[in-house]
Amino acid sequence: MKLKITAGPFTFDARLETELAPKTSAAFLQRLPFEGQIVHVRWSGEGVWIPLGDYDFGVTYENHTSHPAPGQFILYPGGISETEILLAYGGVDFASKVGQLAGNHFITVTSGLEHLPELGKMCLWKGAQPIRFELAA
Numbered sequence: 001m002k003l004k005i006t007a008g009p010f011t012f013d014a015r016l017e018t019e020l021a022p023k024t025s026a027a028f029l030q031r032l033p034f035e036g037q038i039v040h041v042r043w044s045g046e047g048v049w050i051p052l053g054d055y056d057f058g059v060t061y062e063n064h065t066s067h068p069a070p071g072q073f074i075l076y077p078g079g080i081s082e083t084e085i086l087l088a089y090g091g092v093d094f095a096s097k098v099g100q101l102a103g104n105h106f107i108t109v110t111s112g113l114e115h116l117p118e119l120g121k122m123c124l125w126k127g128a129q130p131i132r133f134e135l136a137a
Helices: 022-029 113-126
Strands: 002-007 010-016 034-040 045-051 072-076 084-092 103-111 129-135
Touching: 002 103, 010 022, 010 113, 022 103, 034 113, 045 113, 084 103, 084 113, 103 113, 113 129
Parallel strands: none
Antiparallel strands: 002 010, 002 129, 010 103, 034 045, 034 129, 045 084, 072 084, 072 103
């Protein structure tokens, strides 16, 4: 299933990983279009995240990783830290102040990967940027 993601001034094509993370993908699909703000992770490396507090997607771990590759979105469903969606644009070792975390890899960026580092640096130096996920036309 194809998605369109608009983050800051950039637009990316992406794939919802319905086979690798079926429950997470289904929960996210129900919430489309999904909008938020991305900020730099700093703690985990080269990534941006959408802090979601105690938002409950109703999922547990599936297809989870602590080291998403550039262009991979992961959903941390909450627990010892707040719920969040993280996008890696470079090297990421997903963690929080309480230690190592793992999130469900559920979206993969398929075009525009070359703009991810610029988006990450924009969030780092200029602050939060809007992000919107929607089904591709």
